[in-house]
Amino acid sequence: MTEKVIAVQELSKDFSLGKHKSIHILKNISFSAASNDFISIVGPSGSGKSTLLKCLSGLLRPTNGSISIDDMDPYQLSPSQTAKMRRTTLGFIFQSYNLVPALPVFENIVLPLRLAGKQVNRASVEQLLKKLNFTADMDSFVTTLSGGEQQKVAIARVLVTHAKIIFADEPTGAVDANSKKIIFDCLRTLADNGACVIMVTHDIELAAMTDRSLVLRDGQLIKRLTNPTASEILAEIERG
Template structure:
């Protein structure tokens, strides 16, 4: 399997709530090929975030398998999983999670420092330039707009040259113009750099930037749309949200 390809086979994730058990994912099988952009959508409680967490090695599935390239995540120890996430996976969330006392360039360099590696100033500046913030390297988060902070978070995710970038509502806290800027950056990472992007979103406009939108309902895959526009994606979501239980 090529580097950057994520594959889930019959992945189930159950959570115990007292005496009851809740199935968040129910035998989900999906492939996210290298150099593609996939949006994961579905009604509230459909299992979107759980899918992302299992695919990214942030959570362990109850059964089934998850592979990144040729690596089976379900066989790894916690230490091995931590190393894999640090070296091969990038994350961008709705909350920017920047340290307010650090400058943009210091926030970007943080993953390398935490890994015990000395960050190259040239590499830090390179990824800041990549997200259009080369002139904001010494600014702290309070001196940046929300969109600029999210771009710093994106640069931080890219500093290790990850094979896969996972986003959980990465534009959820942004206005429409700033959202488009961030989505354009994600799209360019796929088209120009061959990265794999998997993004959970509730926004049909955001999903229209992806190559395909995969829909979940009650922890199961409920079809997908390829190359669809925002209107078609919104119509599909409306049908899913209004369908009888």
């Protein structure tokens, strides 16, 4: 049985351009997402996709509207509660990998566990990386890895925390075709196993393999597509 994990109501985001000017990036966006959902957010460049993902994930306070993650408003939580939510409920996979450059591969993967004071099992992390076809040394520093390998580390970090909701911003944007397939399959498996995955992407082919697509243009949610096809998504994006 699926459970509603994200609810967005009338979300708007403005950025200030000086004292009396502001620019509207997101306008009155409402939708909800449940566990097992794999949702893609698509739209032309500058449509507000990444801003929406940041607002949803508690990283950027919206100007108006409400967001509920797992029945909690992330912007009303105390700093410690926010940190706990990020360690236990949320997972982040970004195009820029978001790996801590000071830490080696293994420490990057288990960082949320260490911060939560949980037990760390090296053998299970090794197994996990093997499944992801990760070939580099676990003790090497992340800055020495290729883009694909770095993204696998970021995914492994999400996997070890068993996050309920995963936010992915262009996760395949800077990787080769082979890594792209592995990463997407991973996200698909996570959704099938009960997680809610929300992915921002430019890749129409990938978006077409998700359960739902939210099409954004000029900061507005112009279309919700269920079981979308590539041609449907493309048509919506290109519609003037």
